[in-house]
Amino acid sequence: xxxxxxxxxxxxxxxxxxxxxxxxxxxxxxxxxxxxxxxxxxxxxxxxxxxxxxxxxxxxxxxxxxxxxxxxxxxxxxxxxxxxxxxxxxxxxxxxxxxxxxxxxxxxxxxxxxxxxxxxxxxxxxxxxxxxxxxxxxxxxxxxxxxxxxxxxxxxxxxxxxxxxxxxxxxxxxxxxxxxxxxxxxxxxxxxxxxxxxxxxxxxxxxxxxxxxxxxxxxxxxxxxxxxxxxxxxxxxxxxxxxxxxxxxxxxxxxxxxxxxxxxxxxxxxxxxxxxxxxxxxxxxxxxxxxxxxxxxxxxxxxxxxxxxxxxxxxxxxxxxxxxxxxxxxxxxxxxxxxxxxxxxxxxxxxx
Amino acid sequence: xxxxxxxxxxxxxxxxxxxxxxxxxxxxxxxxxxxxxxxxxxxxxxxxxxxxxxxxxxxxxxxxxxxxxxxxxxxxxxxxxxxxxxxxxxxxxxxxxxxxxxxxxxxxxxxxxxxxxxxxxxxxxxxxxxxxxxxxxxxxxxxxxxxxxxxxxxxxxxxxxxxxxxxxxxxxxxxxxxxxxxxxxxxxxxxxxxxxxxxxxxxxxxxxxxxxxxxxxxxxxxxxxxxxxxxxxxxxxxxxxxxxxxxxxxxxxxxxxxxxxxxxxxxxxxxxxxxxxxxxxxxxxxxxxxxxxxxxxx
Numbered sequence: 166x167x168x169x170x171x172x173x174x175x176x177x178x179x180x181x182x183x184x185x186x187x188x189x190x191x192x193x194x195x196x197x198x199x200x201x202x203x204x205x206x207x208x209x210x211x212x213x214x215x216x217x218x219x220x221x222x223x224x225x226x227x228x229x230x231x232x233x234x235x236x237x238x239x240x241x242x243x244x245x246x247x248x249x250x251x252x253x254x255x256x257x258x259x260x261x262x263x264x265x266x267x268x269x270x271x272x273x274x275x276x277x278x279x280x281x282x283x284x285x286x287x288x289x290x291x292x293x294x295x296x297x298x299x300x301x302x303x304x305x306x307x308x309x310x311x312x313x314x315x316x317x318x319x320x321x322x323x324x325x326x327x328x329x330x331x332x333x334x335x336x337x338x339x340x341x342x343x344x345x346x347x348x349x350x351x352x353x354x355x356x357x358x359x360x361x362x363x364x365x366x367x368x369x370x371x372x373x374x375x376x377x378x379x380x381x382x383x384x385x386x387x388x389x390x391x392x393x394x395x396x397x398x399x400x401x402x403x404x405x406x407x408x409x410x411x412x413x414x415x416x417x418x419x420x421x422x423x424x425x426x427x428x429x430x431x432x433x434x435x436x437x438x439x440x441x442x443x444x445x446x447x448x449x450x451x452x453x454x455x456x457x458x459x460x461x462x463x464x465x466x467x468x469x470x471x472x473x474x475x476x477x478x479x480x481x482x483x484x485x486x487x488x489x490x491x492x493x494x495x496x497x498x499x500x501x502x503x504x505x506x507x508x509x510x511x512x513x514x515x516x517x
Numbered sequence: 518x519x520x521x522x523x524x525x526x527x528x529x530x531x532x533x534x535x536x537x538x539x540x541x542x543x544x545x546x547x548x549x550x551x552x553x554x555x556x557x558x559x560x561x562x563x564x565x566x567x568x569x570x571x572x573x574x575x576x577x578x579x580x581x582x583x584x585x586x587x588x589x590x591x592x593x594x595x596x597x598x599x600x601x602x603x604x605x606x607x608x609x610x611x612x613x614x615x616x617x618x619x620x621x622x623x624x625x626x627x628x629x630x631x632x633x634x635x636x637x638x639x640x641x642x643x644x645x646x647x648x649x650x651x652x653x654x655x656x657x658x659x660x661x662x663x664x665x666x667x668x669x670x671x672x673x674x675x676x677x678x679x680x681x682x683x684x685x686x687x688x689x690x691x692x693x694x695x696x697x698x699x700x701x702x703x704x705x706x707x708x709x710x711x712x713x714x715x716x717x718x719x720x721x722x723x724x725x726x727x728x729x730x731x732x733x734x735x736x737x738x739x740x741x742x743x744x745x746x747x748x749x750x751x752x753x754x755x756x757x758x759x760x761x762x763x764x765x766x767x768x769x770x771x772x773x774x775x776x777x778x779x780x781x782x783x784x785x786x787x788x789x790x791x792x793x794x795x796x797x798x799x800x801x802x803x804x805x806x807x808x809x810x811x812x813x814x815x
Contacts (some may be wrong), residue, residue: 217717219713219716238716239713239716240716240717240718240719240720240721241715241719245718246713246714246717248713249710250708250710252710252711252713253709253711253714254714254715254729255708255711255733256732256733265715266718266719269718269719269720269724270719311732313714313718314717314718317718317719329639335570361679389648406520415646427725483705
């Protein structure tokens, strides 16, 4: 059996009548970069704060390693939290910030010195010991925050939307940097974000949350290609989501006339299902054959992007469909009548 | 070009002059109410008078008398007042800090209502407050009455009124509510996630307070020190009303030199010494905390 660093069993958190986290269970493997993904207010931060120990679960059990930590205060848990606002100690310098946790453990000074130096090397800021916090740039502050959280060699590092306050360019840099640091130190990271791009880029595993409930747990690849619900499909990557009824490997959309042919799928309620088709899986052309599904369509919008052309088309005069077509020296014009089609394997049918 | 235009141009050219002229109403006011009276005091401190008429003699005789006269009474009063002011500062901060801490970090609703309630005592004149304390602490006061009624004392005890302890106590109780404000503001400014970060890094509540909260609230503590130390050093109302013979303070020397039988040169010299010491203390404090940080807190 693989070693689990964090495990949640039927954890629920209520604030008064409000259920912030509703009966969620998942496990994070050792050394994984695991993301909790969901829109704001979905309970992901509350979940993280429960793992950190700043909130107590109303019911359920939280394990860190093999230990039940429900009653363990934050400062005795084998995990550290990286704060959304970084929260470096403004009156201490970089060295003192990183060393803070080690000093609390009463480690001898030479060892603290060694560890701080080591961490500054890991985060790529060697020689920054004496810097004042107010003199650090946004990215430097973030890295120092990560070093501080990693100083005590926690089993798990919890990160709460750490890249939120950064601008786009810095955010992309820090995403790569975070993943690199995680690989170097090998610590399990649990990462909270509402940005699916961040989650997909960095994670080994993702838990998608919505309204306090866990919707799906899986690898980025699984979530992208095999979403369990329309919510996940919508949240991760771009998809054409078509609501309808699913029966006997056929997907029926009201008033469309023709069924969409699909492979076998599992859905909870056949009368409330969604067909999910990735825009890049759809072929477009004047004549199409060898495809399981072929429909008439009219081009409504065209966005030429160099390597690909993005179309918005009206399928069978009923459904708006997005298509990403590889640019092969051909662009369809607006209003043009075309055929669009896809294989039955390119359709994924899910709940919702 | 008219003379008027020439002057205007001259003023425009010289930035310094422009700034000076723009500031002039304020400068004039300061000159009138602060600098000139101060100069007069300094001049008087080196002088000698008959009645209120200044004689042409100049010398250090007033200062020498202040430090050596009356068997060193004034000198020891100066030291005692400084000590009392320090004690009052420490005690009033010790009272105010927990209150500010509680309101800032524990109270969740009506924070500002609590703060305003602290201003309650200041609706009454300071003299009335002192008299009020007399009703409690005086020989026939509430405290003695209760203690005697409870059988803890056979007869009312003296010493609760008319001693230096009384003065320290009353001033401490008087200043403490004020000090809640600067301390509260500096505590409010502490980012709560910094405290959580400290907890997360293994700091227990005591260490969190000593290593994070206290150092981060130090600007408020220094402002509080400023607030109390300087005014109480020159305090004279409280020792006159509540101090008796044991609770005399340096400010009383100045008061009596001006208000009683007029000895303005001596009173001026005593004032100058008070100002110099206060200035030294204030400068020392400002070295620890820079003025802009002070303003941030205020």
